[in-house]
Amino acid sequence: MRHASVLLEGADLIDGSAGPVIRDATVLIEGERIKYAGPRKRFADERIERLDLSGKTLIPGLIEAHTHAAFDADMLAYVKNGITTIRFAGLDQNDVARLRQRVEHGELIGPRILSCGPMIDQPPPAYPEWSVAVSTPAEAAATAERLIARDNVEYLIVTQRVTVPVMAAVVRAAHAHGRTVVAQTWAVDGKEAAELGIDELHNSSRVYVSRDYPKKRLLNYESIADRLAMSGRAWATIDWDATRSIMAAMVDKGVPYCGMQVMGHFQQGIGVTELETDADFLTLFGKPERDAFFGFIKKLQGSWTPDDLEHWRVANENRMEWMRRFRALGGDLLVGTDMQFGGITLHQELRNIAALGVSPMEVIAMATSGNARALRINGKLGRIAEGLLADIVVLNRDPTNDLGALRDIACVFRDGAMAWSDPSRSWPARA
Ligand SMILES: [Zn+2]
Structure with missing residues (x-):
């Protein structure tokens, strides 16, 4: 599912910088990037798809700095659990390249893959x-x-x-x-x-x-x-x-x-x-x-x-x-x-x-x-902020007092597209 523009409205926003939570926030995704992220703001354009996320909390996609987990099932498990970028720390680079190609071609649901190549x-x-x-x-x-x-x-x-x-x-x-x-x-x-x-x-x-x-x-x-x-x-x-x-x-x-x-x-x-x-x-x-x-x-x-x-x-x-x-x-x-x-x-x-x-x-x-x-990717990832790639995890509840909430996920955006959503809920609810 990819739209030119998606507006996420009403959620609490944790932008990844450890600053205060922004309540009742608006995030506008345009293509693969974040066009706006901050306090509620009106965007009057009929071509924008709107998602009412009241009661939800947004965090940036999590990043895994060191993995060797390369099974197909691992790729889905990463995205489903809010991890949208992983880095392999020692694998045959041909295997990494093949896996990355399958994810990028949509054959597999998976995170963005970075690699250190072999040790x-x-x-x-x-x-x-x-x-x-x-x-x-x-x-x-x-x-x-x-x-x-x-x-x-x-x-x-x-x-x-x-x-x-x-x-x-x-x-x-x-x-x-x-x-x-x-x-x-x-x-x-x-x-x-x-x-x-x-x-x-x-x-x-x-x-x-x-x-x-x-x-x-x-x-x-x-x-x-x-x-x-x-x-x-x-x-x-x-x-x-x-x-x-x-x-x-x-x-x-x-x-x-x-x-x-x-x-x-x-x-x-x-x-x-x-x-x-x-x-x-x-x-x-x-x-x-x-x-x-x-x-x-x-x-x-x-x-x-x-x-x-x-x-x-x-x-x-x-x-x-x-x-x-x-x-x-x-x-x-x-x-x-x-x-x-x-x-x-x-x-x-x-x-x-x-x-x-x-x-x-x-x-x-x-x-x-x-x-x-x-990982030197902070110019494009790691926060929910204007200009960065739209890797966003929509949580069903507030994680600020309970890290268990980080696995209670409604849906996950990667590069502005919905990469995974909870099939057990009628989600996303369109505003
Ligand atoms: Zn290792």
Whole structure:
């Protein structure tokens, strides 16, 4: 359904900036863009379609900063849950391109897809099927150039074993093309990465100093399960005093952290039952998606002992405390999942962020304008404001005191067109 102009009238407007709610607002969508957003205003043109949204609340489309969820069902789950932009953080770019084409051609309902392409790692890469291995800075620079110029990736990602010279080469090549680089890095710590110009640090990155697990010991892993078990032990034995200078360097250089605590919780078994009983999980996803996910979790923690799990429990507490302290220093947190079923689990992550003491309005701002800023798409997405693309989620109730309302959705606009609407209601009600 696409009209030249659609007028949304009477809803409360949360514009994504964490400013005050605008009651009884008007939003005019013209083509794919927002032509007006603000207090009620009259537009007297008979060609405008009007939707009476009294009692509803509008928020910008949510943005997922880090996913690998690429099943067709994931695409629908994202849109149906108000997430209109996702970024893949390490996948084969041919798979991404095919998926994007199917969504853009209307074969599949799905969000706008951005991609970091495959993970750039040094041998042996942790995830061979999703990685490209490079050994020297020259190779790294050539790979970065190829990914940007030939494969059209929007961002680059460097992972575990990448060293300072290789990371610096990737950052230089990316910045020369106006692209940014995400890191999930073990060999390089957060301070070194921030100082050489990295743009974002994600999940298992060494943004902390461990008393028991110095760099050399951490790089000695033999499998993914082994590495993650070690990561739990390292986080559990954090040295807060030594960690402070890493946080300070990240704040100083404006490097945000995407912690994705939801994945850490899943490794500890938290959130699994909630996912398995979720209505979208039960109706949208079938056996292939579930088997792939639970097989993956098994691979992650196959060899873990009860002791490893206990370390992860402490690690998760420390990770939450890290994020609290980072925010208190002025650091920015990003919202992502690093998980399958992101349409569902992103909302679990929003609750994790709220548990840091962040208000619902700020949580919404982080998942919209905050993520948009880090992804350098804030000129066109992340807020409901004049001139931006019309990615708008229409909520049935007010989320300012209840983040659960973010999944109580009447309909979702993407690029000015209604991408999904609740089939169980006679919706939209035309004024
Ligand atoms: Zn990831």
